[in-house]
Each structure stands twice: as C-alpha cells, then as structure tokens.
Amino acid sequence: MTIEFHTWNTPNGRKISVALEEMGLPYKVIPVNISKGEQMAPAFLEISPNNKIPAIVDPDGPGGQRVSVFESGAILLYLGEKTGKFLPKPLIERIPVLEWLMWQMGGFGPMPGQVHHFIALENEQERAYGLKRFMAETRRLYGVLDRRLATHEFVAGELSVADFAILGWAWRHPRHKVELSDFPHVGRWYEALMARPAVKRGMEAKLD
Structure with missing residues (x-):
C-alpha cells in the first residue's frame, strides 16, 4: 500500500524521500507549503503535533493498522524497522x-x-x-x-x-x-x- 508523505523541499524532507526510494516503498507526496503556513493546518497537526514537516501516514502499519509518524529521525527508524533495511538487527x-x-x-x-x-x-x-x-x-x-x-x-x-x-x-x-x-x-x-x-x-x- 502507498505511504502518504507529507513534506516540503527541505533537508529533512529529502532524508525521507531518499530512504523511501532506497527501501523500494511506494509513496505519494502530499506537499505542505511551509512558506504559506500550511504546516499549521489542523489536519496536519493531527499527524504532526509539532507542526513540522515531514510526517508520514502508513495505511499498512504494524498489524495492518493505519499509523502516522512525525519527526524525520523517528520516520527513518520506523521505515528501517518496517522493511528490515538499512537498520541492523543485532x-x-x-x-x-x-x-x-x-x-x-x-x-x-x-x-x-x-x-x-x-x-x-x-x-x-x-x-x-x-x-x-x-x-x-x-x-x-x-x-x-x-x-x-x-x-x-x-x-x-x-x-x-x-x-x-x-x-x-x-x-x-x-x-x-x-x-x-x-x-x-x-x-x-x-x-x-x-x-x-x-x-x-x-x-x-x-x-x-
């Protein structure tokens, strides 16, 4: 299933686009124009309580449940755990x-x-x-x-x-x-x- 990727063209956004491509995960970019304050929208706040990009929504999260993840470091760890790639087990x-x-x-x-x-x-x-x-x-x-x-x-x-x-x-x-x-x-x-x-x-x- 396709991951929703809420982001803008920033270093923190590029971390995740690179990871998604390297891990071979399908994703859809949902732009959040931070120059226009779109990160303050109530709908975005629901998935990113700190009003910062990026954030993702994975409809096929743990147990097949829909899950959202904010903070780029947390997203990278989540994606690494999800795919078993670029995050060693030992x-x-x-x-x-x-x-x-x-x-x-x-x-x-x-x-x-x-x-x-x-x-x-x-x-x-x-x-x-x-x-x-x-x-x-x-x-x-x-x-x-x-x-x-x-x-x-x-x-x-x-x-x-x-x-x-x-x-x-x-x-x-x-x-x-x-x-x-x-x-x-x-x-x-x-x-x-x-x-x-x-x-x-x-x-x-x-x-x-």
Missing part, C-alpha cells in the same frame, strides 16, 4: 547507526539551519554575530564527520538510515557556505551516495 551493529542518527538530529541540522537563518538577515550586526557562531560550529561538525569517514565507507559501517539523515543536510552544503573540498572524506562519501540511482530519485522527487 544491537552491537545498531548502536553506531543510532549514535550517528542522533548526532545528525542534535547537531548536523540545527547548526547549519541557524547558518541558513542568519545568512538571510539584513541587519549586518546580527548577521555577523550569528554567522561567526554557527558557521564555526557547522564546520566543526563537518570535521567530526570527516574524521569518521576517514576510516569508514559509511558512517555506521554499512549503509544505513544514519547516512540518509546526514545526507539530507550535506546536500545543502552550498547554502551554509561549506566547500566539500575542505573535507575530502565527506566529499568522497557524498559523491558515492549521490551516484546511487535510488538516491538520485529521492533527490529529484518533486516535494513542493
């Missing part, structure tokens, strides 16, 4: 996937997101302060990722939902003023992922 193998997924959710997303915000400000003083603070942290996080990928093909060993989560934000590296040539291992990983046919489909899917 706990010892799952630990690094969870670690790097949480790393993305807690840092490599919120920090670049702040860069996006401050770049758009017209007040030069506020803009300069914000960019100094959040660009430094964003580059530090790229460095953490680069060191990890220096010894790992993918962040958790095998390709996993953690890679999809991080890719959604690495995709926006031009917007947060980061040259991947400064982080060669991230660049290698990024190019390898973007060359995958399913990732290409996920990145090209019309989400708005």
Whole structure:
C-alpha cells in the first residue's frame, strides 16, 4: 500500500524521500507549503503535533493498522524497522547507526539551519554575530564527520538510515557556505551516495 508523505523541499524532507526510494516503498507526496503556513493546518497537526514537516501516514502499519509518524529521525527508524533495511538487527551493529542518527538530529541540522537563518538577515550586526557562531560550529561538525569517514565507507559501517539523515543536510552544503573540498572524506562519501540511482530519485522527487 502507498505511504502518504507529507513534506516540503527541505533537508529533512529529502532524508525521507531518499530512504523511501532506497527501501523500494511506494509513496505519494502530499506537499505542505511551509512558506504559506500550511504546516499549521489542523489536519496536519493531527499527524504532526509539532507542526513540522515531514510526517508520514502508513495505511499498512504494524498489524495492518493505519499509523502516522512525525519527526524525520523517528520516520527513518520506523521505515528501517518496517522493511528490515538499512537498520541492523543485532544491537552491537545498531548502536553506531543510532549514535550517528542522533548526532545528525542534535547537531548536523540545527547548526547549519541557524547558518541558513542568519545568512538571510539584513541587519549586518546580527548577521555577523550569528554567522561567526554557527558557521564555526557547522564546520566543526563537518570535521567530526570527516574524521569518521576517514576510516569508514559509511558512517555506521554499512549503509544505513544514519547516512540518509546526514545526507539530507550535506546536500545543502552550498547554502551554509561549506566547500566539500575542505573535507575530502565527506566529499568522497557524498559523491558515492549521490551516484546511487535510488538516491538520485529521492533527490529529484518533486516535494513542493
């Protein structure tokens, strides 16, 4: 059955479109235009209580019941559990996937997101302060990722939902003023992922 994918063309939306394509799950995009405030609509609030995209509705959830899931990290874990793909079963193998997924959710997303915000400000003083603070942290996080990928093909060993989560934000590296040539291992990983046919489909899917 087809998953309803409520989203917009953002890094968090791209995480899920890539995962859906890699997992071979049929889905229908239901655009939620966040620039027009559609995420505040009561109908969307019912499936995403935090008024944030993305969210999914799976008509064939556990026990064949209809289920909704909000928060991109939770969606990735749900889809991994549902399909048995990109989320290892043994706990010892799952630990690094969870670690790097949480790393993305807690840092490599919120920090670049702040860069996006401050770049758009017209007040030069506020803009300069914000960019100094959040660009430094964003580059530090790229460095953490680069060191990890220096010894790992993918962040958790095998390709996993953690890679999809991080890719959604690495995709926006031009917007947060980061040259991947400064982080060669991230660049290698990024190019390898973007060359995958399913990732290409996920990145090209019309989400708005």
